[in-house]
Amino acid sequence: MLTKEQEYEIVKDVLNGKTEEYAVIVNEYQQHVANLVYKLVLSPNDVEEIVQQVFVDLYMSLPRFRFELRLSTYIYRITVNVVANMLRRQKKYVSLEHLMEEERDRKHNQEETIIHEERMAMVRRALGNLKTEQRTALVLYSYEGFSYQDIADVMQISLAKVESLIFRARKNIKKQIEAML
Numbered sequence: 001m002l003t004k005e006q007e008y009e010i011v012k013d014v015l016n017g018k019t020e021e022y023a024v025i026v027n028e029y030q031q032h033v034a035n036l037v038y039k040l041v042l043s044p045n046d047v048e049e050i051v052q053q054v055f056v057d058l059y060m061s062l063p064r065f066r067f068e069l070r071l072s073t074y075i076y077r078i079t080v081n082v083v084a085n086m087l088r089r090q091k092k093y094v095s096l097e098h099l100m101e102e103e104r105d106r107k108h109n110q111e112e113t114i115i116h117e118e119r120m121a122m123v124r125r126a127l128g129n130l131k132t133e134q135r136t137a138l139v140l141y142s143y144e145g146f147s148y149q150d151i152a153d154v155m156q157i158s159l160a161k162v163e164s165l166i167f168r169a170r171k172n173i174k175k176q177i178e179a180m181l
C-alpha cells in the first residue's frame with residue numbers, strides 16, 4: 001500500500017490536473033476494493049460494476065477529500081456506501097458464502113469435510129440474517145482485519161457504535177447458530 005504521504009501527493013497531482021496519476025490510485029486499490037465488495041454482495045457478477053462505480057465516485061469526490069484521513073480509509077468508506085446503495089436499490093441480501101471457500105478447499109477426510117461444511121453453512125446463514133450495519137462492521141473487522149477506529153471512519157459512525165455493532169453481530173450469530181443445533 002502507498003504511504004499516507006504518497007497518497008496525498010497523488011491526490012494533489014490529480015486535483016492539479018495530472019489526471020493520469022489517478023491510474024496509480026486505481027491500480028493500488030482496485031484489488032482491495034474488489035475483495036471487500038466480493039465479501040459484501042450476493043452475486044460475484046456485481047463486483048466489477050460496483051468496483052467501477054466506487055472509482056467513479058472517488059474521482060468525483062476527490063475535491064472534497066479531507067487530507068487528515070488516509071485515502072484508503074476514504075476509498076473503503078465510498079465502497080461501503082456504494083454497496084449499501086446497490087443493496088437498497090436491488091433489495092438483495094448479502095451472502096458471504098465465498099468467505100469460507102478457502103477453508104473448504106483444505107484437505108480433510110470426508111467426515112471432517114461434512115462437519116466443516118455444515119458449520120460454515122450455519123455461519124453463512126447467520127451472517128446473511130444480520131442487519132446490514134452489523135454484517136458490514138463484522139466483515140470489516142473479522143475478514144478484512146480493520147481496527148474499530150478504521151471501521152468507524154469507513155462507516156462514518158462512532159467508535160462506541162462500532163463496538164456495539166460487532167458485539168450485537170456476534171451475539172446474534174451465536175443465538176442463530178444455537179437455534180439451528
